Amino acid sequence: MYDGLLHFFLSPEDIVPVVALALLAGLRGPQHGRRTLLLLPASWFVGCFLGTMFQRTTSWPVAAISFLVFGGLVAANAQLSLRTITVLAGLLGLVHGWMNGAGVSWSLSLVGVYAGLVGGIFIVVALVSAFVIKLRPPWTRIAVRVAGSWIVASGLLLLGWAARRG
Amino acid sequence: MTSTLRRAYLRSLAMLAFAMQFSQVAEAHLRKGEASGFLSGVRHPISGLDHVLAMIAVGLWGAQLGAPAIWALPVAFPMVMALGGMMGLLGIPLPGTEYGIAASMILLGGVVLLELKPPLWVAALLVSFFAIFHGYAHGTELPPGQDGLLYSMGFVCATGCLHGVGVSIGLVHRWTRGQIFLRLSGAFISAMGMYFLWKASA
Secondary structure: OHHHHHHHHOOHHHHHHHHHHHHHHHHHOHHHHHHHHHHHHHHHHHHHHHHHHHOOOOOOOHHHHHHHHHHHHHHOOOOOOHHHHHHHHHHHHHHHHHHHHHOOOOOOOHHHHHHHHHHHHHHHHHHHHHHHHHOOOHHHHHHHHHHHHHHHHHHHHHHHHHHHHO | OOHHHHHHHHHHHHHHHHHHOOOOOOOOOOOOOHHHHHHHHHHHHHHOHHHHHHHHHHHHHHHHHOOOHHHHHHHHHHHHHHHHHHHHHHOOOOOOHHHHHHHHHHHHHHHHHHOOOOOHHHHHHHHHHHHHHHHHHHHHOOOOOOOHHHHHHHHHHHHHHHHHHHHHHHHHHHOHHHHHHHHHHHHHHHHHHHHHHHHHHO
């Protein structure tokens, strides 16, 4: 379990998109936050198992794309419906979970590892989205959007790194 | 803190300490160079006076212009700067980078000095244009063996914080003496830009 938990907290390519989605859900309100809190860890868990089962990865710069999409939505303060947030949370969880799961071969202890991983995601989403929902002064919500723009900027550079590596 | 809260807090700590007795060594992957990658990224924008002054000038100008420029400019700059960084990483040639950085100081310092208030799109365009040169310099100057993602995150965070410093200083704009101070700061940044331009051409 600690392996999964630490893996998540030591992987900026996983934790940053999760934080971005939590910021986005927080900006939209409690309903979006609750939906993300339940759906993201669940879809990540499913994605991990699917990745382990099929053992296939992609050469696409998944982390960079996630940074750009979720950071961009936060920076733009996108007025997304609950349905759209649901789809985005499901997609993020499945794709990143798949990438996590595809790197390891199956064993029973993996259940604990994945439980630790989604536990970390649950904690981060709960803390970040609850924090943003509570923000009231307008400048604090602008600060959240600025954080989104930083995530986009990091994503662009990550895309550059991926292209340079070929 | 009430005594009930303190008791609950101490009980949680005791339970955590107890649970940790049963923990195993975690084997999550550790990647070498991560911390140094992030710190190198943070250090890069703050190690060059030309970058520092230009970033602060963006914040100062944003504060002079007021809302929405006060947040729009610091949002636009890192994103376009990253585009410049991407160009640098990909090896796309951008001639006259040092001249562009020096010119950014001269012009951004100049607009702060003159307290120019153009439409938001003009201000964003000017700031974004110069952001490309700063980003390009960061992208091409990456030290070997660093973690790309953490380096990128480090220098984006440092750049954003420098804008924040500029905006914070710019809040003195509400006072008459503060306005004069800001204009003098603009003059100083502009003069430093001329010095860097002279240095680049020497």
